[in-house]
Amino acid sequence: MPADAIRRAESALTARGRATRERIVSTAAQLMHEHGVAGTSLDDVRAGTDTSKSQLYHYFVDKSALVQAVVERQVQLVVAAQQPELDELDSLAALYRWRDRVVAVNSGRACVGGCPLGRLASELAEDDPQARAAVAAGFERWRERLTAGLRAMQARGELAGDADPDRLALAVLGAAQGGLLLAQTARSVAPLEAALDLALDGIRAHLGPGSAAVAGRHVPAGPSSRLGE
Amino acid sequence: MPADAIRRAESALTARGRATRERIVSTAAQLMHEHGVAGTSLDDVRAGTDTSKSQLYHYFVDKSALVQAVVERQVQLVVAAQQPELDELDSLAALYRWRDRVVAVNSGRACVGGCPLGRLASELAEDDPQARAAVAAGFERWRERLTAGLRAMQARGELAGDADPDRLALAVLGAAQGGLLLAQTARSVAPLEAALDLALDGIRAHLGPGSAAVAGRHVPAGPSSRLGE
DNA sequence: CCAACAGTGGACCGGTGGGTCCAATTCCCG
DNA sequence: CGGGAATTGGACCCACCGGTCCACTGTTGG
Numbered sequence A, B: 001m002p003a004d005a006i007r008r009a010e011s012a013l014t015a016r017g018r019a020t021r022e023r024i025v026s027t028a029a030q031l032m033h034e035h036g037v038a039g040t041s042l043d044d045v046r047a048g049t050d051t052s053k054s055q056l057y058h059y060f061v062d063k064s065a066l067v068q069a070v071v072e073r074q075v076q077l078v079v080a081a082q083q084p085e086l087d088e089l090d091s092l093a094a095l096y097r098w099r100d101r102v103v104a105v106n107s108g109r110a111c112v113g114g115c116p117l118g119r120l121a122s123e124l125a126e127d128d129p130q131a132r133a134a135v136a137a138g139f140e141r142w143r144e145r146l147t148a149g150l151r152a153m154q155a156r157g158e159l160a161g162d163a164d165p166d167r168l169a170l171a172v173l174g175a176a177q178g179g180l181l182l183a184q185t186a187r188s189v190a191p192l193e194a195a196l197d198l199a200l201d202g203i204r205a206h207l208g209p210g211s212a213a214v215a216g217r218h219v220p221a222g223p224s225s226r227l228g229e
Numbered sequence C: 001c002c003a004a005c006a007g008t009g010g011a012c013c014g015g016t017g018g019g020t021c022c023a024a025t026t027c028c029c030g
Numbered sequence D: 001c002g003g004g005a006a007t008t009g010g011a012c013c014c015a016c017c018g019g020t021c022c023a024c025t026g027t028t029g030g
Helices: A015-035 A042-049 A053-059 A063-081 A083-087 A092-108 A116-124 A129-155 A165-186 A190-204 B015-035 B042-049 B053-059 B063-081 B083-087 B092-108 B116-124 B129-155 B165-186 B190-204
Strands: none
Touching (some): A015 A042, A015 A053, A015 A063, A063 A083, A063 A129, A083 A092, A083 A129, A092 A190, A116 A129, A116 A165, A116 B116, A129 A165, A165 B116, A165 B129, A165 B165, A165 B190, A190 B165, A190 B190, B015 B042, B015 B053, B015 B116, B042 B053, B042 B063, B063 B083, B063 B116, B083 B092, B083 B129, B092 B129, B092 B165, B092 B190, B116 B129, B116 B165, B129 B165, B165 B190
16 A cells, blocks of 8 residues: 555654654644644644654655544544444444534534535545545445444344335445534534434335334434434 | 625626626536535636636635535536426326436536535535525425425325325435435435435325325336436 | 726745655664 | 864845836727
8 A cells, every 4th residue: 555655664763753753743733623734834744743744755655645644643533433333233223322522522622524425425525536535545444343333233124125225325425524624614513413414314215124113203303303503 | 685785785786797797606606516605716716717716705705605606606507407397297107207307407516416415515604604595495496396296296196195295205306415415425426316216215105095096106217218327 | 988896817836735855863783 | 182073153145925106008989
């Protein structure tokens, strides 16, 4: 995988070096999440990491190389943040727990920034083909986790046999992204909740014989849980 | 509404002036859709419109004032592009026609650029409060069109009485936005189709007694219509 | 027909951003 | 301990960008 050809991936890199590099990527990720890639100058990164210009170019050939590293980091963080729920995403109840987690995380930061990956996606998609590919791969990894869960549900008969887990997972991810974007714009979690709930309503429409609650209410509190504005 | 306090909204502005201003906004909108706001310099706009620097500042006090005008234009265009379907969006079949239209439009431009509003939203949300508000208002207008249709369905009993048209419309819009973003990133319309189909599956779960097809298939061709990659 | 004002052209400016360079310093390891 | 590589500091360069300014040209109505 040439993704790590950002610079000196082979050898070198002592413990100190790795720490510095990590500090740079971490801070850059934070800044780019809040102000966008274009809105984050290398000077901002330098100031925020207590490093010098030469160090940035010591660890990354380019600004775009730094961006690449940031993308990979965000993919890792985003997926990791949902690890607990994603690990056992194999029932409708689990999907709702995941929904709650996504809502809670976003709510916790007052809908600021939206999804880090989403922001990178829309900003880089048309400008940096390599970055676009990296983001796409990240979404793919995320989706695979959802797919795996749906497939497990299907194996147990909770999901109908003719349902397409890949396609459903893609749709659920889409609902999350769109909800996140609208939530960020409206500064309210309501759109996120609505989008995820409707997607899960859609999933319920694909339940199979293994589930006793096709018409039942797995939903926490119906359409009442509308917080935020 | 002080939204038009961009510059000389009151009087002045001859026919020629209006044409020039229009040309500037139109080109800027195009460029910003493709390259983002930050990625579009005033020089780019100048070059693309055969105008001079002074004209930009003659019609707009700021770059952000130009952005404001671009946002308003895009809102108008996006909603207008769906006028035919949005005008009679009052049945499940109409919703599917709308879905097909959205997919077709995006497919027609090879998923490049995604949704113009979505792009502006994620880029401006954290940097320009006024622009964020304008985009939010745009999404609101878009959503109202969807809400109106769902309300009509509800009045006819096709949609269940306890369904919340506002919330459902918000969710459908979210599905569209997310699908558009993933489609742009993956360069395939599949995510958009999947997201919209699942949302409409969700809507079907809220159908009322006035619809004879609660379990029926209003869907064009099931999950088979998967074009693009 | 000519004054007044909308519209236009384009040189210019200060700040900033990405990127280069080289010398100094620290660290690892034989 | 000593030398070579990893690491760091920061001055410097230049292109570009948003924004200013002023002189010029149409146009229009009294």
